[in-house]
Amino acid sequence: MNPDAIVIGAGFAGLSAATALCERGLRVLVLEARPTLGGRATAFTDPATGERVDNGQHVLFGCYDETFLFLRRLGAESLVSVQPQLTVETIDRDGRRSRLKCPVLPSPLHLIAGLMTWDAIGWRDRLAVIRMGGAIRDLQRGPGAVTEETVRAWLERHGQTPRLIEVLWEPLAVAALNQSIDDAAVATFLSVLGRMFGRDPLSASLALPLKPLDELYAIPARHYLERMGGIVETNAAARVHISNGSIEVSVGDRRLTAPVVVSAVPWFALVDVFPDRPSALASILEAAAGTQASPIVTVNLWFDRVVTDGMLVGLPGRTWQWVFDKRMVFGEQASHLSLVSSGAASIVVRGNEDLINSAVDEVRAALPSARSAVLTRGVVVRERRATFSVAPGQPRRPGVRTGIPGLFLAGDWIDSGLPATIESAVWSGHRAAEAALNR
Ligand SMILES: Cc1cc2nc3c(=O)[nH]c(=O)nc-3n(C[C@H](O)[C@H](O)[C@H](O)COP(=O)(O)OP(=O)(O)OC[C@H]3O[C@@H](n4cnc5c(N)ncnc54)[C@H](O)[C@@H]3O)c2cc1C
Structure with missing residues (x-):
């Protein structure tokens, strides 16, 4: 040819x-x-289980x-499951479980309404989010001047409380930018927010490959x-x-x-x-x-039984920031969890056994049903040049x-x-x- x-x-x-x-x-x-x-x-195919294991869990958003x-x-569009409305389960460092569910309303009202009923945060945090609503509306008119400020500095300048930063903004920013909010410049994060909280409320919905x-x-x-x-x-x-x-x-x-x-x-x-x-x-x-590059480390864990009831759980404030249950891909009997650490520069050099133990400890701390389950296999995937630095x-x-x-x-x-x-x-x-x- x-x-x-x-x-x-x-x-x-x-x-x-x-x-x-x-x-x-x-x-x-x-x-x-x-x-x-x-x-x-x-x-790739895991030789012990025969399962096809992703080199790292990938999440899409409705705005893709x-x-x-x-x-x-x-x-292949039907091979991705898109949430009908943005819903995220989280378990904080004290083991408190909560669900952020954003109703079907024009954006960003859906986010604000969801946060008003989210029991992971208090009233002071909610008031801070309302102030953020104005900044997000400004973003819908365009990301504005490029700024070299870090994400954390920008959030603090916009009055976001330490609790909100820990349970909402940091998990979102680290997942989107694959970099610590102390290192990443805010400009790219603002583009992400502008797209996620653009006119269509479905833009922020999470979409998982099946x-x-x-x-x-x-x-x-x-x-x-x-x-x-x-x-x-x-x-x-x-x-x-x-x-x-x-x-x-x-x-x-x-x-x-x-x-x-x-x-x-x-x-x-x-x-x-x-x-x-x-x-x-x-x-x-x-x-x-x-x-420069920024790494992602993923630990895949197989237990002898199903240990979660959700497909995706956020673990804010922990090394392994998200747990994905692969039942959507492998069927209801699968016990394969994928734990993701983004912006993983500080852990990428650790050995496999150490990483697996740390992932198991955090899963057991967060998910009571994992405490009595037996770990049958652990596989670490390191992607040292997963993304470019922002x-x-x-x-x-x-x-x-x-x-x-x-x-x-x-x-x-x-x-x-x-x-x-x-x-x-x-x-x-x-x-x-x-x-x-x-x-
Ligand atoms: C672990 C992990 C998790 C991620 N999670 C997410 C997520 O949740 N959501 C999200 O949106 N993104 C995520 N990303 C980022 C996403 O995977 C990348 O942004 C995207 O896949 C990049 O695609 P690309 O085609 O630009 O580059 P690549 O996927 O790197 O493709 C480039 C190709 O070029 C080939 N190549 C290189 N040199 C040559 C050559 N000389 N000749 C021929 N071929 C060559 C390479 O082998 C490679 O196949 C994640 C990335 C990783 C690693």
């Missing part, structure tokens, strides 16, 4: 770009370095418009591409060479050309894709090399155009205004495809 477009990288960004190009009639070749598709959102568009294209991540989108994307005449190659690490304005892609000894090339690799892999350091990309390569002073993120005709960039780190998320990746994939089609 002489492709019309070559897409390098088969994560959410590359596969959304490739399928969008295919949808418009282009013959697309996807080159993926690894043996499997999905990049940082994928799954580009992601739902992509999943609809693949016929399948392991590769079955959710990577395998359906491959089928879609192949049905549409595209080709997907794995074990195909690609490099791009630019000479006299023409673009050549190499995979081993093979040399390939196409009118459109989309590089959809993460910021830390960009340097390997452009080994000749083309001068037109100098500032982008420099920014990518100067971008700390103040990080390099500027590039757009999808490169200044080299025919060459486009995609990836969650492209300047979408969002943190490193599925939505940012798919947004970039769709923008890169549009730019390629419009050239």
